[in-house]
Amino acid sequence: MIAVVEPRNRLVRPRDVLRSGLSYWLSSLAAMLRFDWCRMRQWAGMMVAFQTMMGAGMVLIYGFFYPSITATRALYIATGAPTLALIPLGFVMVPSGVIMEKLEGTFDYIWSMPAPRSAQAVSTFALYTVLALPGAVLALLVAVWRYGVHLSISPVLLPAVLLCAFMSITVGNGMALAIKNPMVTNVVVNALVFVVLLFSPIAYPASQLPGWFAAVHRVLPFESMATVMRAGLTSGLATQVGTSFLVVGAWAVAGCAATAWVVGRRR
Amino acid sequence: MATLDAATLTVRFSAVGHGPRHWWRDYVSMLRWHLASLRMWLMTLLAVQILSGVGFVLGISLFFRHIPVSAALYVSTGVPVINILMVGLIFGPQLVANQKSAGSYEYLRTLPVSRTVTAAAWSTVCLVSGIPAMVVSLVVAQLRYDLPLHISPMIVPAVLLISLAGTMMGYALGHAVGNPMAIQLVTQLLTFVVFGFAPVLFPLSQMPGWLATLNWWFPFRHMAVMTRAALTSTGGSTVSTAYIVVGVWVVASAAVAGWVLGRRR
Numbered sequence: 001m002i003a004v005v006e007p008r009n010r011l012v013r014p015r016d017v018l019r020s021g022l023s024y025w026l027s028s029l030a031a032m033l034r035f036d037w038c039r040m041r042q043w044a045g046m047m048v049a050f051q052t053m054m055g056a057g058m059v060l061i062y063g064f065f066y067p068s069i070t071a072t073r074a075l076y077i078a079t080g081a082p083t084l085a086l087i088p089l090g091f092v093m094v095p096s097g098v099i100m101e102k103l104e105g106t107f108d109y110i111w112s113m114p115a116p117r118s119a120q121a122v123s124t125f126a127l128y129t130v131l132a133l134p135g136a137v138l139a140l141l142v143a144v145w146r147y148g149v150h151l152s153i154s155p156v157l158l159p160a161v162l163l164c165a166f167m168s169i170t171v172g173n174g175m176a177l178a179i180k181n182p183m184v185t186n187v188v189v190n191a192l193v194f195v196v197l198l199f200s201p202i203a204y205p206a207s208q209l210p211g212w213f214a215a216v217h218r219v220l221p222f223e224s225m226a227t228v229m230r231a232g233l234t235s236g237l238a239t240q241v242g243t244s245f246l247v248v249g250a251w252a253v254a255g256c257a258a259t260a261w262v263v264g265r266r267r
Numbered sequence: 268m269a270t271l272d273a274a275t276l277t278v279r280f281s282a283v284g285h286g287p288r289h290w291w292r293d294y295v296s297m298l299r300w301h302l303a304s305l306r307m308w309l310m311t312l313l314a315v316q317i318l319s320g321v322g323f324v325l326g327i328s329l330f331f332r333h334i335p336v337s338a339a340l341y342v343s344t345g346v347p348v349i350n351i352l353m354v355g356l357i358f359g360p361q362l363v364a365n366q367k368s369a370g371s372y373e374y375l376r377t378l379p380v381s382r383t384v385t386a387a388a389w390s391t392v393c394l395v396s397g398i399p400a401m402v403v404s405l406v407v408a409q410l411r412y413d414l415p416l417h418i419s420p421m422i423v424p425a426v427l428l429i430s431l432a433g434t435m436m437g438y439a440l441g442h443a444v445g446n447p448m449a450i451q452l453v454t455q456l457l458t459f460v461v462f463g464f465a466p467v468l469f470p471l472s473q474m475p476g477w478l479a480t481l482n483w484w485f486p487f488r489h490m491a492v493m494t495r496a497a498l499t500s501t502g503g504s505t506v507s508t509a510y511i512v513v514g515v516w517v518v519a520s521a522a523v524a525g526w527v528l529g530r531r532r
């Protein structure tokens with residue numbers, strides 16, 4: 001006897017699984033992490049190299065500018081290294097990545113995937129945060145070797161470095177998403193690098209700045225990043241660590257909010 | 268009925284002219300070509316040059332509680348070198364890289380203009396676009412730090428030679444390196460080197476000995492010596508050595524560029 005196939009079964013029906021809820025979000029996150037890692041894998045080595053070069057290179061260059069390097073000055077420069085390695089990743093590589101994605105159309109492709117956009121964003125943030133760490137550590141090691149400083153590492157370092165990496169990535173990402181024109185993003189990114197490398201108290205104390213400029217840096221995230229990192233690497237050198245954590249945290253929230261605002265809208 | 272004479276339709280092959288009159292005419296057209304194709308960029312480039320020069324001059328004082336005059340003098344007399352080099356050495360190769368990606372590189376090579384004319388026109392553009400930033404940086408430095416500057420007429424040959432060296436090195440780099448990505452990478456590395464790993468903005472004694480020795484073979488250290496000598500009216504044997512080394516770099520880079528451009532492909 002020939003089995004009669006019911007025509008009803010041959011219809012393609014939409015899946016009746018619910019595309020919401022925590023388990024769906026988590027499985028989307030896992031899928032997005034795999035997807036992002038596969039895309040990023042070929043660049044990961046270059047990213048670490050670029051970060052180390054920026055962090056360690058800038059630390060060496062700062063040293064050349066001083067006629068004599070005192071112990072305190074050496075400690076300031078050396079403990080600025082991880083911050084100097086994190087900033088280029090978050091404020092240069094992440095926005096450049098977004099610009100490339102926009103130009104190549106990958107950006108729209110990812111948005112068209114059936115994964116919650118919040119899972120897409122969290123996957124990007126998580127991967128970049130993890131990728132940011134080796135470069136920061138390498139830059140610090142080069143700095144310690146060059147200046148022969150003794151660090152006293154405290155448990156504060158772990159939350160500090162994670163928060164700083166997370167903040168710079170979310171702010172970089174939010175900025176690149178919020179600014180529509182890639183050319184403008186490019187200009188902002190380049191200007192930022194210049195300001196950060198020359199005009200931010202990362203490798204020297206903020207007390208050297210004129211009063212109004214120091215006040216500006218109490219609001220901007222760069223000095224606070226350096227302070228919280230320094231709190232984890234030294235004892236007694238960093239002051240107002242709590243406030244600095246709050247400032248970095250506030251910028252991280254702002255970066256997430258900017259991302260959420262752009263990602264949450266329909267186009 | 269008028270018949271079309273085929274001879275009028277062909278372009279005479281002797282379009283590439285010789286002699287000084289042709290050379291000058293071609294030079295003016297190429298100059299106009301460069302200025303027209305860069306018209307959007309030139310203003311931006313000028314602004315970036317001025318801002319970065321002034322930024323460096325002012326920013327360096329933040330590194331010190333009280334900046335020593337010698338440190339201010341080194342930075343202020345080093346920034347002009349960077350201003351002059353920037354367009355020819357960094358922007359030039361990047362422009363060539365873009366042309367290679369966009370395909371206009373091949374087109375430019377088909378123009379009936381001799382290679383020396385193209386090189387001369389580009390050198391002029393590089394020289395002219397570096398000078399305003401150099402002047403502004405020096406004026407700001409003088410106002411900010413009240414420096415003991417004594418500008419001697421030697422600044423003219425110094426600026427001319429530095430600009431020519433930067434342009435020729437950029438020329439050689441842009442034309443000899445095939446891959447546009449590699450060009451971008453090398454120019455970025457060069458920026459890093461000129462700012463931080465060559466004794467341009469700070470004295471030689473502040474870097475490790477081996478790095479100072481290594482820098483003797485590269486032109487940047489000597490360019491800084493030339494500018495500094497002209498701006499502070501000092502002299503000595505190091506200055507003449509500097510002119511010779513930079514001159515050698517000009518000749519070598521021009522030779523490489525000429526060889527690459529002269530090859531048939």
